Amino acid sequence: MYTRSLGKTGIEVAEIGCGAWAIGGDAWGPVDDKQSLRAMEEAVACGVTFIDTADVYGDGRSEKLVAQLIQGKRSKLVISTKGGLLGHHRNPNGAAVYDRPDKVIEAFENSLKRLGTDYIDVYFCHLWWDKHEETEAFMAAFDRLKQDGKVRAVGVSTENLDYIKHFNRDGGLDAVQLDYSILNRSTEQEVLPYLQQQGIGVVVRGPLRMGLLTGKFHAGTEFAEGDIRRFWPHEAWYAQDLAKVDALKSLANENRALSQVALRFVLNHPAVSVAIPGAKTAKQAASNALASTRPLLSADDARRIDQL
Template sequence: MFIRRIHNTDLSVTAVGLGTWAMGNDFFGHVDDSESIYALRAGIDAGINLIDTAPAYGAGHAEEVVGKAIKGYRDQVVVATKCGIVRTKDDFIKNLKPESVMKEIDDSLRRLNTDYIDLYQLHWPDPNTPIEETLEAIEKIKKAGKFRYLGVSNFTPEQMDEVRKITPLVSLQPQYSMLERSIEKNVVSYCQENGLGIISYGTLAGGLLTGKFKQIPAFKEGDFRDKFYDYYHEPEWSKVQEVIKVLKSVARDHNKTVAQVAINWTFSQLGVTSVLVGAKSDKQARENAEACSFTLTLDDLQKINKAIRENLD
């Protein structure tokens, strides 16, 4: 397992982390909690040490699942969660108001059954709350020992500048995969120049980069992947299939899965510290961890990058 340190911290994280969005059980269809716990523990046993979650995933449900899974494993894992997205029955509300943040941290600690969070992240910018007010609350929370390091998710370089003027920032969590590469334009260089780790999500584009779908899927009720990812619609679907053909060829050469190749490609990119990958079963979690068991050759990377340029750029 490849281990990488987040700059300016004592946190060493695995190149593959466990993402828990699906474990909220309200976006990717039904996910059995016991299977989620088995998956998390299998990932830990396979060497993965980073678990990322958020209150927004199932209105706290994913955090509760993680809390049960890490019981007895807490000293083996780096726990990352977030604040700033408050769930209502029908919506996701961006809320970084101090009183909301102060409540969220205590709720997260209770659900996760831990005394502290290793990496606490502002989930999305809140245009209605001055960042100075949010960070004043964040500083109080940190001084109380409730979290160790601050990160942000889905922030622009300009927004990160505003945070960094007030308090230390160690990481960014953006969406990134071979299908979504917008951070390569200026975000990666910003993070490198300012010593920020990149912990990316969306590695497999909601399962599309596993190569398991032979045709555009009709997702079951409660599974909204095709709403979040444009790749499940034409013309993007057909373009992605051309890239997957190349991934399958590379996977055969290494006796690996398409998903493992896609994961490996992502954490091999410039500036990336760790990539988050979801798992609905212990088998998937172990397979995700095994994406670190081989190295893509220069020829492999050139083939994949050529397919991306020709079909997706």
């Protein structure tokens, strides 16, 4: 597994990480905790060092599973978690929830307890809207957590450039987590160039477009109850993206699966530090990790992707 620097933080990470949203069990259909743990263990055995979770994933279930994973190997792993959505998830009335730094720090401390650790490598603000009082509360809390040595780096999860610049107004933003894939390239225009210029680490979520870029879905695919993708087949964009994915399958061969092509695509961008595909099974985790050693995309591959 090849490694990269997480921006200017000094933190080295394997370029393929592990996203732990699905294993929370509340958004991607049913999951089995033992299988989820085996998937993460396989990822680590294949060289993955960056594990990303959040307090809202399964209302803490994901963080607790990550806690089991890191026992005995905490110092070898880079753990990222996020705060800011759980309060809104529980109180979805539109009002500010994290309006004071102490509320952010309380959420952070609760994550620490669930993760069974005394520090977090990267702590992200999970909000994507700009509630002024919450933004300021997170920024003040970030400063305090850094000073106390409880976090090594701080970031925000968003594709909104104005929001990113606001968080980085004093140059203190270390990382940004954003949605980027072959099927979603909007951040290439302004966001990724800005992050690269500022030396801000880039953590790519959604590199497989929530499973679409594995090539396993089709018009008749039925998603399980409780899966946020359940209503995709009723959306016009879904058929369009399925057609694009079918065309992209020509880039796969015996040496690389379509999912590995998709991961190589995001890793080809010079701003990217790590891609964090999810995995429910050990087989999926191993396949994701192998993308690091698969051949780089050729100029012809890149042209084909651009054409599609």
